[in-house]
Amino acid sequence: MKTKVFISIIVFFIISSVFAQTNLNNYKYVIVPNKFDFLNEENQYRLNELTQFLFNKYGFTALMEGSQYPEDLIKDRCLALRTHVMKDSGMFKTKLKVVLKDCNDKVVFTSKEGESREKEFAVAYNRSLRDAFTSFEALNYNYTPKPSKLAVTKSLPDNKTDAEVLEEVKKLKEELQTLKEQKAITAANEETKMAKAIVSEAEQKVVSTKSTAIKVVNGILYAQEITNGYQLVDSTPKVVFRIKKTGLKNVFLVEGESAIIYKQDNVWILEEYVNDELSKKELNLKF
Template sequence: MKNITIFLFVFLFAVVKAQTVSDYKYIVIPAEFNDFKDNKAYGLSNLLEKSLKAKKYTVLSSTKNDWPSDALMNPCSILNTDLLNDKSMFRNKLILQFKDCNNKVVFNEKGSSMIKEFEPGFQDALKQTLVKIPVSNPTTTVNKIAETTSTEPIKKQLQDSKETILQTSNFVRYSNGTISVQKIQIDNSQFILVDGNSSVPFATLKSTTKEGVFRVKLGSGESTIGYYENANIVIEMPKANGDYIKEVFAAK
């Protein structure tokens, strides 16, 4: 049994290792790139989005409330985009990168333009990198292998977590170490977390088609996702720079 497990792990690793851009359907373009902000954006995001859509990719924003359910359920089916200013005195140069869910670079291409003006120069450099991107041809190989080897344990874990929570009172307290919230079950498909100190709703969680995964509406109005993990409630809290941080609320 141990040998089979090792074989499956090695096989899965080999398949993931071989992933290319065309294996993906979804690509996230952030609201802005660190090297190309504000008046230095040069229209690169629009050019990139237009090109990716022409090559059959589905472009997503960094705001997860707009994501389709299959993207929310499988974040490893998504690539994240980065544009780097490859600074040079005599040319406008940049690097286009796509990274997977483990922050590994799947695609890395350099572009260089002799055009001296920044906007047309950087756009020309980006166009050179876009030529190298293949047409999207999504693969489900990795997903199928992962489901074959681990669907049942995960499903059981989610079910156990759900039962543990539902068997307790409708009023359960959770804490992330900084704030304390009270879980109030509204119905079978949704519940709210209320700030224990102010009685103000902290978040509303609604079920998705994926068991144990929720669409979350924060009290601030922002949207994100949440899920059960070992009887704890986990919420991916959005940060100002567009990234997300994992907040774990443990039952008290």
């Protein structure tokens, strides 16, 4: 009995996969929006650009919204699917899935839910989106016009025979295959460039965050006691640091930073690593 159930489940997934592939094969283009709903800016974290790249990588012809559309798409908007990247809530994970809808806003395909545990948004969104796109890799997409499109072609006044129509379809498939191979040749280089750019962007943000601590400690800081330590405020008053007590006298851990504050020769010192280099800054603390 268990064997029959197991076989039934496998058959169901195979049929679902074939059906999804057939549906997607009937669409010639995929349109990627300039901004996803869960983000605040256009192409934030270069996620929209990455989505277009991944579609092209797996054989689709992806177009950015508002770009110069091909003539056949201008005449028939239903040749294209529209892309939606959805974010699901998660306490410790970033979760994204890709949804494709037709010209009537009907869902045609939904990817698996990609996940990442990275804390940096630029890296987490990148990795979870790539994970979601593994669903498309398994489909082996190849555009095939719907039967209705072929019927229109056959009824044109040039009186083409069935053999001529089939030959044109064959040539079209060969052209698409050639285009797919050409995209594969450049995909590795493009992917490497994009990955380097995203990592560089993430690193710059980390450096910027670390540098902020050094810039805001000028002037007198006043210590206000809190649970297990103090909060250090400036004359505004604005909380600049929260520091936690340690087992050592006059040595504190800076909350949220890889840094410590300690007293040496009656001078308070902020010590941290910035760009892998040890940085020290004298503080004027009043307890």
